Amino acid sequence: xxxxxxxxxxxxxxxxxxxxxxxxxxxxxxxxxxxxxxxxxxxxxxxxxxxxxxxxxxxxxxxxxxxxxxxxxxxxxxxxxxxxxxxxxxxxxxxxxxxxxxxxxxxxxxxxxxxxxxxxxxxxxxxxxxxxxxxxxxxxxxxxxxxxxxxxxxxxxxxxxxxxxxxxxxxxxxxxxxxxxxxxxxxxxxxxxxxxxxxxxxxxxxxxxxxxxxxxxxxxxxxxxxxxxxxxxxxxxxxxxxxxxxxxxxxxxxxxxxxxxxxxxxxxxxxxxxxx
Numbered sequence: 001x002x003x004x005x006x007x008x009x010x011x012x013x014x015x016x017x018x019x020x021x022x023x024x025x026x027x028x029x030x031x032x033x034x035x036x037x038x039x040x041x042x043x044x045x046x047x048x049x050x051x052x053x054x055x056x057x058x059x060x061x062x063x064x065x066x067x068x069x070x071x072x073x074x075x076x077x078x079x080x081x082x083x084x085x086x087x088x089x090x091x092x093x094x095x096x097x098x099x100x101x102x103x104x105x106x107x108x109x110x111x112x113x114x115x116x117x118x119x120x121x122x123x124x125x126x127x128x129x130x131x132x133x134x135x136x137x138x139x140x141x142x143x144x145x146x147x148x149x150x151x152x153x154x155x156x157x158x159x160x161x162x163x164x165x166x167x168x169x170x171x172x173x174x175x176x177x178x179x180x181x182x183x184x185x186x187x188x189x190x191x192x193x194x195x196x197x198x199x200x201x202x203x204x205x206x207x208x209x210x211x212x213x214x215x216x217x218x219x220x221x222x223x224x225x226x227x228x229x230x231x232x233x234x235x236x237x238x239x240x241x242x243x244x245x246x247x248x249x250x251x252x253x254x255x256x257x258x259x260x261x262x263x264x265x266x267x268x269x270x271x272x273x274x275x276x
Contacts, residue, residue, distance in 0.1 A: 002180075009039070020048055034061055036135065067094070215242075
């Protein structure tokens with residue numbers, strides 16, 4: 001089975017005039033007879049970008065959420081209002097309190113901006129699980145990703161409390177895995193669990209060793225130099241054919257990936273489409 005993946009929300013836009021960039025991520029996965037939305041962005045760009053690119057979100061059967069941050073869940077209300085009720089596939093920890101605490105001590109709430117009861121009232125039907133599960137033909141959600149690599153320490157500025165005392169491990173982080181004839185394709189939200197951890201779990205859970213492509217946010221723009229170096233080395237070892245960076249990959253990390261993987265790295269901005 002082949003799928004078409006279209007980036008609907010990202011920090012940057014491509015050559016399609018009239019599209020909107022925002023700090024957020026959303027991708028539409030379509031196959032013959034079905035469609036799934038992976039994340040909903042921050043809320044400003046999802047509906048107008050889909051309309052501009054002639055993508056009918058009313059035919060989306062389910063919405064998979066990568067984790068409970070506002071820049072991946074903020075478009076839920078607008079989507080439900082415009083397109084009717086949807087099944088929402090997420091981790092049970094999706095509604096946890098989340099904060100970014102700066103070095104100055106200033107704290108910002110960055111969790112999902114809607115209460116569960118409110119979204120249910122708008123037509124959301126939540127299917128919550130922390131397990132690896134099939135959500136479409138050859139499509140899988142990783143569920144909670146085991147953290148095994150010593151170097152993937154993540155973003156040090158994320159907390160469960162406003163005082164910055166309880167670090168947030170973001171256990172609800174999950175990615176979408178697509179099984180293709182050329183290997184696995186991983187669609188990432190922010191990949192807070194770590195790109196290498198996620199790849200290793202996807203390989204173990206599916207029994208497929210080959211990684212054809214990784215698409216989406218890698219969060220390497222918010223991680224240290226060691227994590228970037230080790231991730232680059234691991235990606236070379238996996239022989240990944242396509243690395244399509246979005247959102248939280250960051251300019252410096254994207255430049256490094258472009259240098260290390262000539263012809264294989266491309267920015268996946270709003271409007272970017274790939275057939276897998």
